Amino acid sequence: MMTPDGTSSPRSGRLLHGRSPFGSKSRTLLIQRCFPDFCQTLGQCLSTALSQETRRAGEGMRQWLILLGIVPFALLTGGCSPPRPTLPQAGPAKVTWLLAAEQELTDFDEFVGRTEASETVEVRSRVSGFIKTVDFRDGDIVSKGQQLFKIEPDTYEAIQDQSESRIELWKSKKELAQSRLTRNERLLATNTISQDEYNETLAAVREADANIVAAQADARRTQLDLDYTDVKAEIEGKIDRAFVTPGNVVTGGLGTGTLLTRIVKNAPIFAYVDVDERTFLRYARRFNDPEKPDAPPAQLIPVRDRNVGVEMQLADDVGFPHRGFLDFIENRVDAATGTIRIRAVFENKNLFLTGGLFVRLRIPTSPPYKATLIPEQSISTDQSFKYCWVLGADDLPERRNLTLGPRQGEWRVIREGIQPGEKVVVEGVQRVRAGQKVEAKQAPVTKNW
Numbered sequence: 105m106m107t108p109d110g111t112s113s114p115r116s117g118r119l120l121h122g123r124s125p126f127g128s129k130s131r132t133l134l135i136q137r138c139f140p141d142f143c144q145t146l147g148q149c150l151s152t153a154l155s156q157e158t159r160r161a162g163e164g165m166r167q168w169l170i171l172l173g174i175v176p177f178a179l180l181t182g183g184c185s186p187p188r189p190t191l192p193q194a195g196p197a198k199v200t201w202l203l204a205a206e207q208e209l210t211d212f213d214e215f216v217g218r219t220e221a222s223e224t225v226e227v228r229s230r231v232s233g234f235i236k237t238v239d240f241r242d243g244d245i246v247s248k249g250q251q252l253f254k255i256e257p258d259t260y261e262a263i264q265d266q267s268e269s270r271i272e273l274w275k276s277k278k279e280l281a282q283s284r285l286t287r288n289e290r291l292l293a294t295n296t297i298s299q300d301e302y303n304e305t306l307a308a309v310r311e312a313d314a315n316i317v318a319a320q321a322d323a324r325r326t327q328l329d330l331d332y333t334d335v336k337a338e339i340e341g342k343i344d345r346a347f348v349t350p351g352n353v354v355t356g357g358l359g360t361g362t363l364l365t366r367i368v369k370n371a372p373i374f375a376y377v378d379v380d381e382r383t384f385l386r387y388a389r390r391f392n393d394p395e396k397p398d399a400p401p402a403q404l405i406p407v408r409d410r411n412v413g414v415e416m417q418l419a420d421d422v423g424f425p426h427r428g429f430l431d432f433i434e435n436r437v438d439a440a441t442g443t444i445r446i447r448a449v450f451e452n453k454n455l456f457l458t459g460g461l462f463v464r465l466r467i468p469t470s471p472p473y474k475a476t477l478i479p480e481q482s483i484s485t486d487q488s489f490k491y492c493w494v495l496g497a498d499d500l501p502e503r504r505n506l507t508l509g510p511r512q513g514e515w516r517v518i519r520e521g522i523q524p525g526e527k528v529v530v531e532g533v534q535r536v537r538a539g540q541k542v543e544a545k546q547a548p549v550t551k552n553w
Contacts, residue, residue, distance in 0.1 A: 197540070199532035200547040201495055205477045206524035209517065211470040211510060212415075217377030221459040222449075223369035225339050228361035229354040230332040231255060242345040246337045246367065253335035253346075253364055255354065260330040267323035274319050278312030285309050332356070341369035342455070368459060373452040375416060375428070377465050378443040384433075386469075407433050407446075414448040415466040418457075424466050426450055426457075476522055477515040482530045483508070493536045495527040499544045501536045 233255040240252050285305040291297040337343070344366040348354055354362035379387075391410065408431045415424035428450035437444045448465055450457065482492045483506065490508055493501045509517030522528065529536055530547055 196543045197532055197535035197537075198543045198545075199493075199501075199529045199536060201527040201544050202479060202482075202530050202547050202549060204518070204522045204524050204526045204528050205515070207475055207477055207512075208472050209475040209512065210468050210472050212466040213383060213469050215377035215379060215465045215467070217375050217463055217465055219457055219459050219461040219463055220374045220376055221341075221368035221370050222372050222374055223339050223341065224459075225337075225341075225367045227252060227335060227337070227364045227367060229253075229255065229335065229356050229364060230358075230361055231260065231329050231356040232354065233257075233259070233333065233356075235348055235350045235352050235354060237350055238346045240343055240346070242343070244343050246340065246343045248337055248340045250337045251334060252337055252343070253348075255333040255335065257330055257333040260326065260333055264323065264326040264330050267319065267326045271316060271319040271323055274312055274315040278309060278316060281305060281308035281312050335364060337367055339367055339369055341367045343367050370455055370458055371452045372449050373457045373459070374431070375414075375448045375450065375463055375465060376445055377448075378438075378441070378445055381437055381442045381444070384437065384444050390469075407431065408449075413468060416448070416450060417464040417466070419462050424464070430467070475509065476518045476524050477512060478518055478522060478528045479530050480511065480514055480516050482528050482533065483516060484533055492522070493529040493533060494522070495529065495542070495544055499542050501529065501538060501540070501542060503538055 235253060236256045237254040238252070239254065240246060240250070246252070285302075285308070288297055288302045288305045292299065292302045346365055348362060348364050354364070356362075391405075408429070410430070412430040414428045414430055416426035416428060417424045418426070428448045430446060431449040432447040434445045478492060483490055484492065490506045491503050492506060494504050496502050504521045506518055506522065507520035509519050511517075527544070529542075529544075532542075536542060
């Protein structure tokens with residue numbers, strides 16, 4: 105520090121010529137090595153400003169000024185480390201787009217079910233005996249009344265002969281009783297016999313008549329047993345294998361007879377599905393037309409008369425190629441499951457379909473309408489919202505929230521949010537940002553709805 109007379113203060117000399125303010129001269133040298141240009145320029149400025157006699161005192165001040173200038177600069181520039189290279193700026197995101205399509209569609213409900221033969225007969229033996237012959241080949245298409253099995257008839261033929269002979273016996277007894285009655289009528293007229301004797305002969309005639317009727321009924325029963333030894337097909341259809349082979353004993357009876365084989369009729373064929381309660385109520389309200397209050401209740405019109413079309417898909421089908429119609433709805437909802445069973449009918453002229461197949465049924469729920477469709481892959485999810493990106497003017501993307509409809513193959517019906525003909529981003533969706541221009545090109549169109 106300078107005194108009023110121009111000399112340096114001893115205290116100032118100690119401050120400037122004593123220990124460096126950085127703690128050591130090595131630190132000062134380190135700063136000068138890191139920033140030589142800055143230190144040189146600062147030193148020249150100080151040299152010019154200070155006089156010759158105060159230059160020595162300014163040497164200490166110079167170190168303080170270097171400290172005050174270097175430290176903030178070092179904090180901003182990262183010290184002695186070289187500046188990091190800047191990353192090249194990314195160009196616009198590359199995306200592909202398709203035009204939102206328009207197509208006439210119909211909404212459907214889909215259900216899972218199984219097929220069942222329209223008629224099924226379990227062929228059982230009605231009489232007991234040994235199987236004599238099997239008169240069909242396994243898997244044949246048989247006609248109604250065709251001979252299937254032969255049970256040995258010997259015992260039943262003997263019983264039938266016995267029943268017929270009993271008829272003849274009572275007929276002869278009736279003839280005898282009738283002749284006695286004729287004679288007693290004459291004797292009664294001359295009071296030769298009593299009334300009681302006449303009544304006995306009359307009763308004998310009536311007894312013979314009754315026994316003839318009973319014998320005839322017994323003969324019809326034994327004839328049925330004899331006929332039942334010929335087991336015949338009750339319906340036309342495809343027959344299963346023979347469950348019993350010749351030489352085996354079968355037992356007869358209603359419901360307890362031995363199961364011999366099975367016949368199914370697959371043309372037409374049924375498909376049964378279980379429909380939930382809400383869907384059933386929706387269909388019921390649809391059938392009850394509110395615009396025709398004077399129309400008869402829907403329950404009075406059989407569903408088969410409404411011509412409700414149904415489409416069916418097998419396990420290996422693409423799409424729903426089989427066409428049929430609704431034929432029947434059960435008359436109550438199952439309280440245990442909350443469902444009601446419905447039935448569809450399919451012609452199956454080529455007998456390709458058989459019972460027990462796993463199928464999907466599609467039932468229309470709306471009349472045909474014009475629908476807007478976009479590819480499923482273009483739709484993104486933001487929490488509970490569905491959205492897509494639409495390219496506007498100058499290929500600037502715009503987010504559109506969507507109301508989705510049913511899926512059609514790899515496309516999705518859009519209820520609200522998109523108009524036909526708008527450009528929808530289908531690839532590169534993750535790279536799109538609102539308001540940032542993109543590099544867009546059209547994708548090839550694949551419509552598979």
